[in-house]
Amino acid sequence: MKIALMMENSQAAKNAVVLKQLTEVATERDHQVFNVGMSDEQDHHLTYIHLGIMASLLLNAKAVDFVVSGCGTGQGALLSLNLHPGVVCGYCIDPADAYLFAQINNGNALALPYAKGFGWGAELNVRFIFEKAFTGERGAGYPPERKEPQVRNAGILNQVKTSMLKGGCIDTLRALDQELVKTAVSGERFQQCFFEHCQDKEIEAYVRSVLG
Template sequence: MRIALINENSQAAKNPLIYQALRKVADRLGYEVDNYGMYSAEDSAQLTYVQNGILAAAILNAGAADFVVTGCGTGEGAMLALNSFPGVICGHVESPLDAYTFAQINDGNAIALPFALGFGWGGDLNLEYIFEKLFSEPFGGGYPKERVVPEQRNKKILDEVKKHSYRQNLVEIFRELDPELVRGAFAGEKFSELFFAHCKDAEIGDYIRSIL
């Protein structure tokens, strides 16, 4: 599994801490982590939580990563921004239990974490435990296990609903947004290096190259 980490500007200073906790779990599982930043509050490319959604949607729909870890001060804004786009199912996760049940019941491809609200002493440990439970089992296995059949059925229904509720493809959506907003989402220091090395969708890749 390839995991993308994205931080917005209000919590950019925590990027090294979050990356370390994520890598600690991912390395044990043999997963790859791509750190898209922001890397510090002083980065020249400043991401808002809305741009987190744009960036995450591009990464997931292009197959440049299988899963996105992101967040903001409360995690709510980032969750709403990611869920504004097709091909993204993002859960709001505050605890290891949230992480486990989201993975097993909802089988999504992104989480939004609160990196300020309630993030006090032991916050780094909570992150590590969240990542451990999130990736502890294959996604979609159900919880409790006897509920696996209806839960998997509901996930398929949700996927079908999202296909119809998002009638435009991602590039068409990006073209209708403020060009500077979209371009800014891809302005990170290591974006091109990470994204184009793993992008599997030519249309999305060509569009992003055209605006950079």
């Protein structure tokens, strides 16, 4: 599995801590991690709005399989990512959230609240979240006897979202201010991950056109 970590301006100072825990957990499971957001407060400036655009491009182009995002409360990132087609983002405060989201909703992104309770032992909570998010069979249901309706409802929800958006990744992004999109895709590490692993030529051509 290829996992993208993306952090915005308000929580960029915590990137090293989060990246370390995610990388250690991912390495143990033979996953790859790409640090595509801000690595510190002096890095290419991003907001949680940009994170949604980045997640949409990476996931819809199959450049990555999963996105770990977040902001101060986690709510802005959650809303931003879920605006986009092909992105199913869950809100995650503790390891139980990560486990239940993987088992019940089987989404492809998480939003964490990096400014809430991020004190002593915060790195342990983050690590345990990642362990539960990336361990075991996804979509197995919880409790097991509820698997069938849970899987069915998760699929219906995804169909509802697709029907309401009535457009793919590119159509959605073209409706935005293109300078907003350009800022989102201008980071060096984002571009490296995207262009090296993109599996959709149409989305790749769109990103190149935005970058000029």
